[in-house]
Amino acid sequence: MRRCLALCMLWFAWPAHADLAAGQAALKECQARAATPTDMGRCLGLVAEACISGERGATEGFCHTAEAMSWMQSLAGEAAAFRDLAADRDAQDAFEASQDRWQAWRDAECDFRQRLARAGGDDGQRAFDQCVGDLTAARMAALRSIMPRD
Numbered sequence: 243m244r245r246c247l248a249l250c251m252l253w254f255a256w257p258a259h260a261d262l263a264a265g266q267a268a269l270k271e272c273q274a275r276a277a278t279p280t281d282m283g284r285c286l287g288l289v290a291e292a293c294i295s296g297e298r299g300a301t302e303g304f305c306h307t308a309e310a311m312s313w314m315q316s317l318a319g320e321a322a323a324f325r326d327l328a329a330d331r332d333a334q335d336a337f338e339a340s341q342d343r344w345q346a347w348r349d350a351e352c353d354f355r356q357r358l359a360r361a362g363g364d365d366g367q368r369a370f371d372q373c374v375g376d377l378t379a380a381r382m383a384a385l386r387s388i389m390p391r392d
Contacts, residue, residue, distance in 0.1 A: 261296025262305075265289035266312050273316055279383035286375055303367055310374035317378050324385050348377045 265288050272285035289312045293305030321341055328334040352373035359369035 261293050261298055261300065262289060262308050264296075265292030265308075268292060269312055269316070273382070276383070276386075279380065279387075282379045282383040282386075286379055306368050306371040310371040310378075313375045313378040313382075317382055320382050320385055324389055327389060344381060348374065348381070351377065 268288045276282040290305040290309035293300050325334055352370045355373045356366035356370035359366035
C-alpha cells in the first residue's frame with residue numbers, strides 16, 4: 243500500500259505522464275480485445291515499453307512499477323464487474339475470499355521472486371513488478387474464462 247501511495251504521488255509529478263497515459267490506453271485496448279489467456283499475455287509490457295521508449299526521462303524501474311500498477315488497476319475493475327455479476331451474496335462473499343487469498347499468494351510469490359533476484363545481484367524490484375504483471379494478467383484471464391455471459 244505504501245508503494246502504491248508513493249507511486250500515485252509521483253504519477254502526477256513525473257514528466258513521463260503522457261507516455262504512461264499512451265501505454266495505459268494501449269493496455270486497455272489490448273485487454274478489451276483479449277479473448278484467451280494467450281491474448282492477455284500479449285498485453286504484458288505495453289505500459290512499460292511506452293514509458294521507457296518515451297522521450298521524457300523515466301527510469302526503467304519507474305516504468306516497470308507503473309506497468310504493475312496498471313495491471314493491478316485493471317484487475318480491480320475486472321473484479322468489480324465479476325462481483326456485480328455474482329448470483330447472490332454468498333457467491334460474492336466466496337469471490338471476495340478467493341480474491342483476498344489470491345492477492346496474498348501473488349504478493350508472497352512475487353516477494354519470493356524478488357528475493358531470488360536479489361540473491362543473484364539484482365535489486366529485485368523489476369522481478370517483483372514483472373511478477374505482479376504476469377500473475378495479474380493470468381488472474382484476469384482466469385476470471386474472464388468463468389465470468390457469466392449475458
